[in-house]
Amino acid sequence: MERRCPRRTGCPRERANARRVSTAGNGLFAKAIALPVADVLGQLPSLEHVISVTRNTAAAMTTVGRYAAPQRAGAPLVVETGRMCLRVHPESLGMTLFAEPVAAHRKPVSLHFFDRDGIVLHETYLTSIDEDSKLDMLISGRAGGEAEARSGAAPAPGSWTWQPQLLSPLAGLHADAGFHVDSILGDNGIARRASLPVWGEGSAWQIDVSDLVGLFTLLKEAWMPLGIAVGNLGLVQYHQGEIDGVKRSGNLVQISSKHSNVTISLDDIEEAWITHVEAGGRREHILELYDWRCHCIAQFKDADDGDENLSIFWRQILSTLPRLRAVS
DSSP states (O other): OOOSBGGGTTBOOOOOOHHHHHTTTTTTSEEEESSOHHHHHHHGGGOSSEEEEEEOSSEEEEEEEEEOOOEETTSOOOOOTTEEEEEEOGGGEEEEEEEOOOTTTTOOOEEEEEETTSOEEEEEEEOSHHHHHHHHHHHTTTEEOHHHHHTTOOOOTTSSSOOOOOOOTTTTTTSOTHHHHHTTTTTTTHHHHHHGGGSOTTTEEEEOGGGHHHHHHHHHHTTOEEEEEEEOSSEEEEEEEEOOEEEEETTEEEEEETTEEEEEEGGGEEEEEEEEEEETTEEEEEEEEEETTOOEEEEEEEOTTSOHHHHHHHHHHHHHSOBOOOOO
């Protein structure tokens, strides 16, 4: 697999170290929290009304509401109505920063979660003074310097049993949809992408990226209930609901579903794959989007609790989209 973007003359684009920028000025804008990131994530359900943002190189999911308890990679996927679902790979997480409001900026109190290289993975923005007080109690005495936070960082790699693995269409035969969502974690989905060409033409094939906006528009007209996953190597946010809006502005497309929006940079999408997989004894079609680094930036599947007729429609519309020639 080519790791450099052919549309950008092979340029190796690097992401900024947001942690270093945020902690500049001796903690003026943000302070590190001396707790393992997984512990901070575990306290998020106590906040009643927040805005969450999960991002990667080409997509961002923004959701308003309340968190469910975070789920570790490898556990069954549980979707609670009205709650935000996070799948977590703790050994890929680095630290949490607590950002206090700066009057001139008019920004709310927020939490920012980073990987070990200082790349922001997830953000939580509070929406009320009451929530500010709860967060103050959560991190009381724990906001300090970066070195202190590193002492409470994520566990060492290998300390958890789940690891990215070589996948196949039948790999999740005895697992649920969480198995395929979790394949993004640990390596941004690179291993999953590498395995797709050997799955066979009946189990994995490419479609033209230019067909995506038309596909999303059609799904909106049908109010198609979908499960949408946007993530990175450290965590994945999963949302389930009907597609009720699609808007394009330049190279960006925004897909709305209830209290959640997914924004995708079309210029950064290099490949779109359809995979036909087993999940918990159920055959499913998944739309998977990859950027030029072979990172899986989003997955779309029919909702498990959706209407069967709509599930049939989902499978049929994906199966009838023109296929591209096989690639490696």
